[in-house]
Amino acid sequence: MAMGQTVYVDVFFLINFSMDFLCYFLVSKIFSRKFSPGRGILGAALGGLYADLALFIKVSRATALLIDLLVCVLMCALFFLRRKEGKELPLYVVVYTAVSMALGGFMTALFSLLNRSPLGQQSVSQEGDGISVWIFALLALISGGITYISGRFFARRSSCRRAEVEVSYGGKIARLHAMTDTGNLLRDPVSGRVCVIADARAMKEILPPELLHAAETVSSESMTRIGTAHGKNIRVIPTRTASGERMLLALRPEGIRVDGGRGFREVDALVVLADLGSHTEGSQALLPVQLL
Numbered sequence: 001m002a003m004g005q006t007v008y009v010d011v012f013f014l015i016n017f018s019m020d021f022l023c024y025f026l027v028s029k030i031f032s033r034k035f036s037p038g039r040g041i042l043g044a045a046l047g048g049l050y051a052d053l054a055l056f057i058k059v060s061r062a063t064a065l066l067i068d069l070l071v072c073v074l075m076c077a078l079f080f081l082r083r084k085e086g087k088e089l090p091l092y093v094v095v096y097t098a099v100s101m102a103l104g105g106f107m108t109a110l111f112s113l114l115n116r117s118p119l120g121q122q123s124v125s126q127e128g129d130g131i132s133v134w135i136f137a138l139l140a141l142i143s144g145g146i147t148y149i150s151g152r153f154f155a156r157r158s159s160c161r162r163a164e165v166e167v168s169y170g171g172k173i174a175r176l177h178a179m180t181d182t183g184n185l186l187r188d189p190v191s192g193r194v195c196v197i198a199d200a201r202a203m204k205e206i207l208p209p210e211l212l213h214a215a216e217t218v219s220s221e222s223m224t225r226i227g228t229a230h231g232k233n234i235r236v237i238p239t240r241t242a243s244g245e246r247m248l249l250a251l252r253p254e255g256i257r258v259d260g261g262r263g264f265r266e267v268d269a270l271v272v273l274a275d276l277g278s279h280t281e282g283s284q285a286l287l288p289v290q291l292l
Contacts, residue, residue, distance in 0.1 A: 009055070012051060013049065017047065020075065023103060024043060031092070042078055054067075076089060162283075163179070164178065168256070170206055173206065176202050176284040178196070180288075184287070188270055194290060197274050198272065198284065200212055202285070218247045235250040235270060236249060250273070252271075269291060
């Protein structure tokens with residue numbers, strides 16, 4: 001009679017859940033996206049559940065590969081997909097798959113190496129089939145270390161990048177010196193567009209005085225002075241900072257181009273008009289890192 005292999009579905013689920021969750025974190029850092037633990041748990045749970053179900057599904061290799069791909073697309077959509085960002089999903093799938101394969105290969109090699117060690121051999125002989133508790137704990141510790149180190153690395157890499165931003169409005173163009181800001185998480189609550197925070201004084205060459213006045217006060221009186229020609233292009237964005245909550249005026253320009261060092265390219269974003277003061281190291285705009 002053929003001997004079978006014992007697989008503990010709960011441990012198998014936990015291993016796949018942990019690896020998928022770690023992959024979400026790493027890909028988020030690669031793309032400078034805000035990491036959502038809730039979405040990560042949901043997507044990783046789907047991945048762990050599918051890994052368990054795949055043990056009992058007997059199909060051809062081609063069919064299994066197709067199902068794997070569909071589940072990967074669904075997992076990436078659950079975690080990364082936001083409104084009007086569907087065109088970016090294939091890139092997320094490719095990078096997530098690459099990170100998953102690299103991390104999975106590393107962990108498999110590490111697990112095999114540890115299991116061949118004297119302590120690993122002793123643990124297996126005592127506990128029978130399955131992964132030993134100490135090896136699982138060590139792998140979890142290594143995963144946590146990878147998460148911490150990669151988070152620090154990507155945060156440091158993206159915290160001080162410089163860029164040039166061109167804003168077009170009313171047939172005129174304003175060029176701004178910008179710096180990336182990992183704390184700039186502003187989005188238009190209606191359209192979901194990201195926001196570039198620009199110093200209103202740097203935009204005075206292309207904006208009418210009534211818009212600049214409205215940006216300074218954001219009051220009902222100043223808003224009524226804006227004509228219909230400009231009124232359709234503005235939004236009021238609620239913000240929350242360490243100093244409290246306030247409303248800022250956002251402009252929907254005719255176009256925004258960003259040059260992070262590889263030439264200008266068009267981006268889809270709003271421009272929030274604010275007083276940046278002297279806290280931006282000479283920069284005239286704060287750029288969300290995902291626009292680079």
